[in-house]
Amino acid sequence: MxxxxxxxxxxxxxxxxxxxxxxxxxxxxxxxxxxxxxxxxAEMAGRCSDYIDQVNGELKxxxxxxxxxxxxxxDAAKAVDLxxxxxxxxxxxxxxxxxxxxxxxxxxxxxxxAAERQAAEQQARQAAQEAARLASEAEAAGTxxxxxxxxQAAAQAQEAAKAAAAIPERAAAKGDYGLKAKALRTTWHxxxxxxxxxxxxxxxxxxxxxxxxxxxxxxxxxxxxxxPGVAIYSTQSAA
Numbered sequence: 001m002x003x004x005x006x007x008x009x010x011x012x013x014x015x016x017x018x019x020x021x022x023x024x025x026x027x028x029x030x031x032x033x034x035x036x037x038x039x040x041x042a043e044m045a046g047r048c049s050d051y052i053d054q055v056n057g058e059l060k061x062x063x064x065x066x067x068x069x070x071x072x073x074x075d076a077a078k079a080v081d082l083x084x085x086x087x088x089x090x091x092x093x094x095x096x097x098x099x100x101x102x103x104x105x106x107x108x109x110x111x112x113x114a115a116e117r118q119a120a121e122q123q124a125r126q127a128a129q130e131a132a133r134l135a136s137e138a139e140a141a142g143t144x145x146x147x148x149x150x151x152q153a154a155a156q157a158q159e160a161a162k163a164a165a166a167i168p169e170r171a172a173a174k175g176d177y178g179l180k181a182k183a184l185r186t187t188w189h190x191x192x193x194x195x196x197x198x199x200x201x202x203x204x205x206x207x208x209x210x211x212x213x214x215x216x217x218x219x220x221x222x223x224x225x226x227x228p229g230v231a232i233y234s235t236q237s238a239a
Contacts, residue, residue: 013065021058029055052238102173106184109171120164127157 028051039045131153138146174181192198202208220232 013061013068015065018058018061018065022062025051025055025058049238102182103184106171106173106182109173110184113168113171117164117167117169120160120167124157124160124164127153127160131157 032048032051036044036048039048131150134146134150134153138150170183172181172183216227216230219227225232
């Protein structure tokens with residue numbers, strides 16, 4: 001049985017010899033699986049215990065060697081973090097300082113634009129109503145002067161409508177070097193205020209079940225033996 005994709009051996013252990021020992025243990029495990037699927041007596045159980053001890057011993061060697069070979073990589077990664085994290089922290093502080101200010105300006109600008117657009121739309125509606133009134137009067141009068149006044153009012157109503165439509169709906173801040181304008185972003189959040197009335201469908205979400213399972217297992221390990229709706233049981237394994 002060949003074992004591939006393993007890192008080169010370090011000076012701490014003869015990796016080729018370790019690989020051969022693990023391969024031999026795997027071959028022995030295959031024989032146990034086919035020749036001794038069930039332990040029939042104390043002697044066989046003892047031999048199985050000795051074999052598991054061998055496996056545990058080699059596992060310790062493998063894990064120790066893995067940590068030895070990985071440590072330089074971890075140390076190098078830590079060195080990179082120590083070098084760059086202070087710079088990132090300074091940049092994050094800048095964002096933390098200026099971000100709220102920009103948000104406050106955008107919120108104020110959003111309110112200003114909304115008020116300006118509301119006023120412009122009201123003016124456009126009034127201009128349209130005036131144009132409609134003059135058009136009706138011009139039709140009734142049949143004079144050139146009335147018709148000209150109606151045309152002028154209609155043109156003014158169109159300009160008022162264009163002016164209202166030209167007002168942006170969203171506030172934005174864009175400098176000369178920014179790739180895109182900064183605008184307000186709406187993010188919705190949920191906070192449980194009464195768990196008793198939360199729809200049951202959400203309790204069956206796998207993420208919720210996994211998190212609840214961790215809480216329940218911690219409570220059981222701490223000694224809790226009776227939790228409504230929870231089956232508490234124990235398992236045993238050779239140690």
